[in-house]
Amino acid sequence: MGQRKSKARAAVACGLGAVVGGLLAFHRALPDLPGRPAGLLETFLPWLGLAVPALLGWALLRRSAPAAYAALLPAAAWLWLFGGFLLPGPDPDHDPDRVADLVAVQHNVGDDNPDPAGTARALASTGADLIALEELTPTALPAYAAALAPQYPYHTAAGTVGLWSRHPLADARPVDIRPKGLGEDWNRGLRATARTPRGETAVYVAHLPSLRLGAHGFGSARRDESAVLLGRALAAEPLDRVVLLGDLNSTVDDRGLAPVTARMTRPGRDFAFSWPAVLPVARIDQVLTRSASVVRVRTLPATGSDHLPVAADIRF
Known part of the structure; x- marks a missing residue:
């Protein structure tokens, strides 16, 4: 037996x-x-x-x-x-081929963040070229703008997403990624041209709808629909060089994001889990590129948000 x-x-x-x-x-x-x-x-x-x-x-x-x-x-x-x-990631200090042409920070700041100004100062201290924020509320936006303005004089926002830049921004406009059934006040996408020292780069900021896990399973229909719309916008982008910053509400392995990830280059090594901030289990905050490479991605210290900020070194 x-x-x-x-x-x-x-x-x-x-x-x-x-x-x-x-x-x-x-x-x-x-x-x-x-x-x-x-x-x-x-x-x-x-x-x-x-x-x-x-x-x-x-x-x-x-x-x-x-x-x-x-x-x-x-x-x-x-x-x-x-x-x-x-494996150990690239060390930009000892590998000149890995020195970043552009540093970008992506952060869902949380619509209930108790310290918007402190969060903005923490992000500005990174010295990044671009800072993309999601879940900006009308009451908190002035605090973020005031704290970031000294180092980031160029700024654009649409709905609850915003972009701050050290370099001039042009052709800024909202990007419609709204799924059916949501009101016209739902705006979570924007696009701008950043005029960097290495040339013009199209920068997209997006916040895809949240996922819901319930009795009927993994509720991703709205997120998937929004991903299709974002993928179409990326496909129609005339500039070769593109940077996408956003809370995509899933990892790059999730097939629901295929309309987006199929048109972009995924980051290199590093888990860099960003959510939830208390005990991160997944990176749902993404920095994706086209005609460029993310040579290093990392999370930054926690702010007042339930997400961790993500910083990426981008090489053209």
Whole structure:
């Protein structure tokens, strides 16, 4: 009986390892079922790696070689996807090819932020060229503008999103990414041309609708619809060089963002989880580029928001 139980446990361990490894390696092959479970999985994909220490712990506890072998498949799949994130990132001080042409900061400041001026000063202290903010309220906007103005004389805002720049801005206008059913006062997109020393760059700031996890599954319909509209705007952009800064309300692995990510270059190594600020589990604040590369991305210290700011070094 004991031997039979041991074989059953080994079979369970092998099955779990195969399932987790398969989900990691072939998550793109999962069908889009009602409730969008595949999108939810892709949002938190790196955390599937927790199955590896769990299986190894089980193997040690049970002294089971099959359980140890079962951890190899998910471990290999995880390392294939995310192993590069664990390697040391580029050091701009010792690698001239990695010196940033542009530094951008992206931050959802939170519509209930108790200290807008303090948040703005913290972001300005980074010395970034561009600062994009979301969830700007009419009452807080003057505080952000006043605190950022000394270092960022160029500024544009549309609805609840704004962009501050060290470099002149031109052709600033709202970008319509409003899903059906929302009122005309819902405006979360803008576009401007930043006239940088390296040439003109189209800068987009966007805040896609929030996701909802409920009885019917992963509610992403409005977010996905907004992503399609943003993708169309990016496709129609005449400038070659584009920087997109925004709270996209998911990670770049989520297939719901494919209309956007298919037209942009993803950042390089680093998890840089930005949400929630107390215990970050995902980077939903993104810096994406076209005809440029994000050579380093990192989170900054917490502000009064439930998101962490994200800073990115961009190389043209």
